[in-house]
Amino acid sequence: MNQYYHSIRIDTEKCDGRMKCLRVCPTQAIRVRNGKAAIIEEKCIDCGECITACPNNAIIPLTDPFGELTKFRHTVAMPSPALYAQFGREILPEKILSGINNLGFDSTFDLALTCGEVSFAIQEYLREYKGPKPLISNVCPTVVRLIQVKYPELTDQIIPIEPPRELAAREIKKKKSKQLKLKENEIGTFYLTPCPVKMISIKQPAEKGKSYLDGAISISDIYGPLLSAMQGINKGSYREALENICILGVGWAMVGGICRTLRLKNSLAVSGLTELLKVFNDIERGKLRNIDFIEAYSCAQGCVGGSLTVENVYISYNKILKLIETLEYEQIKACPDIREVRKRYSQQYFFIKGKFEPRPLKPLDKDIAKAIKKRKEKEEIYKSLPKIDCGACGAPTCLTFAEDVVKGEAEITGCTINNAQKLKKLL
Amino acid sequence: MTKSDETLLSQHFEITGGDFNNAGKASTSIKEILQEIGIDSSITVRTSIASYEAEMNVVMYARRGELTLNITPEKLHLKLKDEGPGIKNIDMAMQEGFSTATDEMREMGFGAGMGLPNIKKNADKFELFSIPGKGTSLDIIFCLNKTEKK
Numbered sequence: 001m002n003q004y005y006h007s008i009r010i011d012t013e014k015c016d017g018r019m020k021c022l023r024v025c026p027t028q029a030i031r032v033r034n035g036k037a038a039i040i041e042e043k044c045i046d047c048g049e050c051i052t053a054c055p056n057n058a059i060i061p062l063t064d065p066f067g068e069l070t071k072f073r074h075t076v077a078m079p080s081p082a083l084y085a086q087f088g089r090e091i092l093p094e095k096i097l098s099g100i101n102n103l104g105f106d107s108t109f110d111l112a113l114t115c116g117e118v119s120f121a122i123q124e125y126l127r128e129y130k131g132p133k134p135l136i137s138n139v140c141p142t143v144v145r146l147i148q149v150k151y152p153e154l155t156d157q158i159i160p161i162e163p164p165r166e167l168a169a170r171e172i173k174k175k176k177s178k179q180l181k182l183k184e185n186e187i188g189t190f191y192l193t194p195c196p197v198k199m200i201s202i203k204q205p206a207e208k209g210k211s212y213l214d215g216a217i218s219i220s221d222i223y224g225p226l227l228s229a230m231q232g233i234n235k236g237s238y239r240e241a242l243e244n245i246c247i248l249g250v251g252w253a254m255v256g257g258i259c260r261t262l263r264l265k266n267s268l269a270v271s272g273l274t275e276l277l278k279v280f281n282d283i284e285r286g287k288l289r290n291i292d293f294i295e296a297y298s299c300a301q302g303c304v305g306g307s308l309t310v311e312n313v314y315i316s317y318n319k320i321l322k323l324i325e326t327l328e329y330e331q332i333k334a335c336p337d338i339r340e341v342r343k344r345y346s347q348q349y350f351f352i353k354g355k356f357e358p359r360p361l362k363p364l365d366k367d368i369a370k371a372i373k374k375r376k377e378k379e380e381i382y383k384s385l386p387k388i389d390c391g392a393c394g395a396p397t398c399l400t401f402a403e404d405v406v407k408g409e410a411e412i413t414g415c416t417i418n419n420a421q422k423l424k425k426l427l
Numbered sequence: 428m429t430k431s432d433e434t435l436l437s438q439h440f441e442i443t444g445g446d447f448n449n450a451g452k453a454s455t456s457i458k459e460i461l462q463e464i465g466i467d468s469s470i471t472v473r474t475s476i477a478s479y480e481a482e483m484n485v486v487m488y489a490r491r492g493e494l495t496l497n498i499t500p501e502k503l504h505l506k507l508k509d510e511g512p513g514i515k516n517i518d519m520a521m522q523e524g525f526s527t528a529t530d531e532m533r534e535m536g537f538g539a540g541m542g543l544p545n546i547k548k549n550a551d552k553f554e555l556f557s558i559p560g561k562g563t564s565l566d567i568i569f570c571l572n573k574t575e576k577k
Binding site: 153284285360361362363364365372375376 | 451460466468469471475500545
């Protein structure tokens with residue numbers, strides 16, 4: 001049994017070792033051994049970059065198949081607001097939710113409303129927080145994992161409020177079980193996800209607690225059936241459908257949505273892994289201590305850029321943006337009652353049960369003196385390498401190869417370039 | 428057995444005044460080294476903050492400087508030497524909020540007058556030596572053995 005659950009699996013039948021994944025992995029967690037890609041568990045943060053990069057579709061996101069639904073007496077679908085961005089401008093959440101109902105779920109739940117509540121809860125938390133700044137949003141599980149692995153000292157700055165999907169699932173289980181006289185475990189809560197990482201946050205929550213969700217279904221898997229299921233649905237007027245949209249909630253689909261709809265002045269919205277690394281480096285150096293809040297997503301443009309979405313990311317980003325602009329212009333405020341949110345906030349309703357713990361990478365050795373010695377060896381090995389990061393040895397860079405050798409995970413003779421040069425000398 | 432004052436690691440970084448393209452690289456490398464050799468993460472972060480502030484001081488005010496990281500079994504020592512204007516009034520420079528930063532520097536988010544006091548706050552031991560017109564040197568020390576912490 002692996003220590004860490006991951007949301008991706010490599011199909012060794014399909015993998016032909018072309019190393020595309022090797023090069024895109026931001027944490028150097030992939031090695032190619034015997035012509036097949038393999039993931040180093042402790043380094044992987046489940047960002048999903050490798051899924052998109054693989055030309056053979058050999059890296060498979062572990063979301064749930066539709067069949068899972070039959071395990072429950074009552075099933076509820078909760079689409080990520082990113083789903084609302086997958087269809088044309090005229091198709092509003094109301095119609096999409098009806099379409100999902102037609103797919104075989106017993107009911108649907110509009111997460112945008114819960115997102116709105118959580119936005120208010122974040123605002124409350126920001127107001128009373130006195131510790132080191134900035135605070136960082138936890139909606140993206142990859143961001144949480146990135147912090148745990150690479151920026152362990154920042155884990156206390158992750159906002160300890162349950163993400164909307166978890167809160168909603170908790171609430172649905174409670175309400176539906178009463179209403180339908182069923183046990184909570186007979187009610188299946190399914191998240192329609194734009195990315196595979198939500199799956200691990202269900203199987204293995206970062207704060208070591210328990211998830212209230214029972215599964216996640218990929219938006220890309222549901223897209224086709226949903227398109228047909230929406231045909232023939234005639235909903236009321238556009239204006240009426242508009243009036244049911246929680247502006248605070250739909251913003252969660254794209255980067256900057258929370259900051260914008262809450263009108264937070266002293267905050268930043270960041271998306272994309274390389275950008276996150278830059279910003280987190282600056283936080284760690286204390287450079288951003290005057291910023292209150294960072295809204296962070298590992299996918300470029302936020303959840304609409306998830307690897308399991310269908311629509312072009314700029315189109316879907318734009319759809320959400322225009323929707324927010326329309327709601328602002330029309331002054332539609334179908335938002336949760338802030339007094340109600342404040343009341344529940346003071347009753348600890350929104351807080352996560354566990355705690356985000358750091359998960360730093362292992363040093364070269366437990367003993368500092370030995371680790372320093374190994375580091376010197378690593379530098380010596382690196383000097384002897386061609387430094388062209390060709391990847392033929394199976395490691396993404398010459399530096400990671402040197403590290404693997406020092407750790408005893410690779411042989412120095414694995415460098416094909418050096419071997420070729422040695423051979424040349426002999427001939 | 429390693430002796431308590433034996434230098435286990437010594438790493439040297441050159442910093443060029445006014446080179447904002449490479450500003451911060453030395454402190455990033457230092458952080459990576461400390462993570463790799465398993466220094467306690469709270470010490471790593473304090474070192475990271477102090478080295479960044481020290482590095483940025485050179486980039487903003489001096490012509491050039493060198494930053495050296497030395498590690499013994501008990502101590503982590505950052506030594507910074509720069510060739511620059513020096514500090515005329517050290518007491519004043521150590522006050523929070525005092526700054527000689529230009530408007531451009533302030534626009535970049537620096538010059539809040541928190542640099543030197545922030546280094547001192549994060550270090551276990553801090554010494555500053557400066558000759559106006561010539562340069563400044565800083566000794567920033569972190570105790571690796573937790574019980575020796577100030």
